[in-house]
Amino acid sequence: MGDLLGKLIPLALGVAVSPIPLLAELIMLTTEKAVKNAMLLLVGWVGVMAAIGLGGLLILGDVELGGIAGSGGHVDDVANIVVGLVLLILAAVRYFQLRKGTARGQGVSRLLNFCDGMKPVSAIMLGVLTVVLNPKNILVTLSAVGLILTSEPGFGHSLVALAVFVALATSLLAAPVTLYLVAPHRSSSILSRWKKWLLEHNQEVIVYLLVVLGLLLAGTGLWGLLG
DSSP states (O other): OHHHHHHHHHHHHHHHOOHHHHHHHHHHTTSTTHHHHHHHHHHHHHHHHHHHHHHHHHHHHTTTHHHHIIIIIOHHHHHHHHHHHHHHHHHHHHHHHHHHTSSTTTTHHHHHHHHTTOOHHHHHHHHHHHHHTOHHHHHHHHHHHHHHHHHOOOHHHHHHHHHHHHHHHHHHHHHHHHHHHHOTTTHHHHHHHHHHHHHHHHHHHHHHHHHHHHHHHHHHHHHHHHO
């Protein structure tokens, strides 16, 4: 179990570093319904992450990935390579968009307007959409599910591993809300600096993250195939 959790940590952190929902939350914390909307965004995020993970465990578990991988099929290794390559392709697309200037600021102004005066239901939906509309989050979560299944820890331990993965994947998004609740007055300048930096660099962060995750998953898959 400890081995499995160790392998899940980098994947969870890869999901946690998601600039767009983090930026949305930082914007929310400067509005009238700061904590309420930010917490509801977290609810939407956690709910859909848990749903994808649990659905993956139930559906992919029926395919018996652990048994296939154990018999020399290397299904998990091939899946990691495919997901890694897809993430690298997405990184390349983002990079060339940045070079052409078509990605910078894309959607950020709409996000700013959307978060200002947001209703509670919209905050939940934003949390959901920042997961389901982001290929990186879905692919990495499914890779984590595949890793859990091929480790064959049993269903109970699988749920524990999934819960740890979702908690770690939510940790960075939960940090601004926690800081705001603990020190509402002193946190203002800190959160403003984070927001300013993300507004300027969110696209670069996404490109670097896609490259790191792509190389990590593709390398892990190749190591499993050749090892």
